Amino acid sequence: MPDDRRDDRPEARHLRCFVAVAEVGSVRRAALRLGLAQPTVTEHVRKLESLLGFRVFDRVGRSVVLTEQGRLLLPRARQAVRAVDDVAQGVADAVDAGQGRLTVGAIPTMSPYLLPPVLAKLRAEFPECELVVTEDLTESLLDRLDEHTIEVALLSPPVQHPRIETETLGHEDLLVVAPADRGMDLSTGITLRDLRRYPRISLSAMHCLGAQVESFCARRDLGQQTSCDAAQLETVFELVRLGLGVSLVPAMAVRNRSPKGLCYTRLKRDAPRRALGLGFRAGRSRSALADRFAALVQLEVARPAKRR
Amino acid sequence: MPDDRRDDRPEARHLRCFVAVAEVGSVRRAALRLGLAQPTVTEHVRKLESLLGFRVFDRVGRSVVLTEQGRLLLPRARQAVRAVDDVAQGVADAVDAGQGRLTVGAIPTMSPYLLPPVLAKLRAEFPECELVVTEDLTESLLDRLDEHTIEVALLSPPVQHPRIETETLGHEDLLVVAPADRGMDLSTGITLRDLRRYPRISLSAMHCLGAQVESFCARRDLGQQTSCDAAQLETVFELVRLGLGVSLVPAMAVRNRSPKGLCYTRLKRDAPRRALGLGFRAGRSRSALADRFAALVQLEVARPAKRR
DNA sequence: CCTACCCATCGGGATAACCGATCGATCCTG
DNA sequence: CAGGATCGATCGGTTATCCCGATGGGTAGG
Secondary structure, three states: OOOOOOOOOOOHHHHHHHHHHHHHOOHHHHHHHHOOOHHHHHHHHHHHHHHHOOOOEEEEOOEEEEOHHHHHHHHHHHHHHHHHHHHHHHHHHHHHOOOOEEEEEEOOOOHHHHHHHHHHHHHHHOOOOEEEEEEOOHHHHHHHHHOOOOOEEEEOOOOOOOOEEEEEEEEEEEEEEEEHHHOOOOOOOEOHHHHOOOOEEEEOOOOHHHHHHHHHHHHOOOHHHEEEEEOOHHHHHHHHHOOOOEEEEEHHHHHOOOOOOEEEEOEOOOOOEEEEEEEEEOOOOOOHHHHHHHHHHHHHHHOOOOOO | OOOOOOOOOOOHHHHHHHHHHHHHOOHHHHHHHHOOOHHHHHHHHHHHHHHHOOOOEEEEOOEEEEOHHHHHHHHHHHHHHHHHHHHHHHHHHHHHOOOOEEEEEEOOOOHHHHHHHHHHHHHHHOOOOEEEEEEOOHHHHHHHHHOOOOOEEEEOOOOOOOOEEEEEEEEEEEEEEEEHHHOOOOOOOEOHHHHOOOOEEEEOOOOHHHHHHHHHHHHOOOHHHEEEEEOOHHHHHHHHHOOOOEEEEEHHHHHOOOOOOEEEEOEOOOOOEEEEEEEEEOOOOOOHHHHHHHHHHHHHHHOOOOOO
């Protein structure tokens, strides 16, 4: 570990004065250009010479001329000043270009339906950005947000974590999915009562969606009708297709799905919903990429559902 | 002409603190490394954030973590700090490597004899150096020194100029050169008396050497013996070879010359000499190359004359 | 010779840099 | 869960230096 404790190093303003004087060939005019008084420029140049250990100007007559060492210093000083002055603009440019890394997390019941279009648009906007995606259950995402392994998480509010704050972007209906050949009359929608007549395929309660459905069903006296407990939504759909029962699934999972062997409908009244939102670590700034990601998710959530 | 009068630009010390904190991940340890107190580092980082217009660290818990913008800033800040810190060493390296330009002048009666070996050695030592040679009469060299078109001049002190200072490096004898078939007995040297018996080939008095010889001869009652007045030493040698007379020439002009048709000798007593030296513009610093050039000229002048 | 100009110096006032001490919050530990 | 330890932020006060106007010395130009 290097000791940086050297107090005999030049500051940017010393080099700025030197460069200005060298370029205009006059202390006075350099002071004009720098918006400083002439003695200030003189002092800074002398300070620089003292720091560097050699003269950079010869004071000849009533003007100053570069020494050979000064001539060698000039391009280096120019570059150093430029490097210092350009850091801010460089970062701004990098942000505009979308450089940098975005680490996102998403729960499995949203990830495959929301992330692809959003990330595709983000990539299209910022080809240079680096995207790191983590798919995991809510609790793991919260932990990762807390330790900042991920910057933003796509999940269903509300969540229980003291240092995670969420933004709810909207809600989506949970639809009833049933086998296509069950003879249910779906044209006018169905009610809770209809639903009770069929065994229910449930998603594992370790998913927040599973727990939400479970909670909903429990409140509606549908709790004990479960015939299967699947670990992922894809399995739920397949089990329904096989005729083992009906289920409640998020609308986004239905949107682009082939309807073969399945039929979907909305509950007539009191339709269950789940919130869609983003989680952030409280007290941490959000990158430009994260902001843009949030906006794109917002747009995607607000997109009108096109039925088939 | 750009207006540099912006007072909202970072200083090197701000960036130094930022880089240190980012690298060690702790304000306190960064302060240790920088040899500063912790509040100072905090203040500088906050100042930098204020100047840049965005946060570079998230203050999370009892530690600081880079924001995404801070992450983008880090390499740029590192490079800027490095550029500032390296200017001094960079110039030192460039000087050691002999980079830069050396502008030398020399009078025609020294230039072809002293410059080649000296410049060859300089080039061998510093292959990267740029050498600019001007050959002219003393007055022109003085003017060029004054206006600093040349940095150092090889000439014969003393000179008359208020702002030019000279260093005398040594003296050299002026030798008598005569046609080889004149029957002069040179084995024991010759005297002024011998010299008076021959017509004299003189170098033009616009050369300082010509004036010096003229002055010497005038003091010794040899003034009116001139038979020819040549503009350059080469012509003098040729005229002597043709038997038109004898002359006084500098030893260095004889050193590597073919003796065909000529013979040289030193005056027995009261041998004329000329000073060899360097001229510099007073009040101007000397480049490392000029110093080395002076040292090499000194060596060359001190080189023992090897007779043939 | 005299004026005008330029850089260096001087003295003082404003700014910031820098510090020690302290606070509040967090993390670790018993 | 209480206590200590540690870290960063904040607070006053001191010092350094930044910056200025005024002045002096030396040079170029009239």
